Amino acid sequence: MVKTLPKLITVTQAVTLTPNMKRITLGGEHLAAFPSGVESAHVKLTFPLGKEKMVQPSAWEALFAKKSISTRPYTVRKFDAATGELEIDFVLHEHGGPAGNWAARAEPGDTIAYAGPGPTKLVDGSADWFFLAGDMTALPAIAANLEQLPKGATGYAVIEITSEEDKQEIEAPEGIEISWLINAEPGRNQHLLMDAVREIPWRDGVPAVWVACEFTAMKSLREYFKDERSVGKNQLYASSYWKYGATEEEHKRVKNLDMAS
Helix, strand or coil, X not given: CCCCCCEEEEEEEEEEEECCEEEEEEECHHHCCCCCCCCCCEEEEEEECCCCCCCCHHHHHHHHHHCCEEEEEEECCEEECCCXXXXXXXXXXXXXXXXXXXXXXXXXXXXXXXXXXCCCCCCCCCCCEEEEEECHHHHHHHHHHHHXXXXXXXXXXXXXXXXXXXXXXXXXXXXXXXXXXXXXXXXXXXXXXXXXXXXXXXXXXXXXXXXXXXXXXXXXXXXXXXXXXXXXXXXXXXXXXXXCCCCHHHHHHHHHHHHHC
């Protein structure tokens, strides 16, 4: 049996974008065949449990063998084919798990294992108008969506962030109205995003709706767009990126049950 080794990539740059978000740039030979144009897709990143910084491949092999690792999906913010570098934006939490702790400490030379990318998660650019909503974990994907929209696109983006300083410049079409919501305790006020979305005036025509956020908030938003606004299945993308009070494994279980129902 041929042994499959983890695909390791290396931190080339680590920049704090805002108080609660850090951009990690990654490079290495395993990104040589990485496809272009997959912004908004996800890659699966594998982090070491504990505080060790694993640089040597042999150390990673031991971690995989002992299953002393944690794997999570993260959005492709940008891939530069010319330099072979991949950008991933990490939300930083006061009480972060293995991924957040790794990102907070990451510096050039550190290594991480990856797989992917998966399919892109983009709105239909041919829709009459657009509605995007999400919390800070979805900000990289929302930004990637807005940046690829036609110049004449119109609609809304409602984004929940942790602080006023977490606002970012996004290259969105002029016709997209961006609203920023401040929630200092993400997950605690799960109605904040829903309430803000309800206040947005509805437009005529067929919309393309894109939603990603905490699990409970996502379910409320999905119900609103499906049942109250009659948005069709092909025009609605709704996904949860985390669940308040739950581990990543627990979130995966409830997410799978929700998708199967």
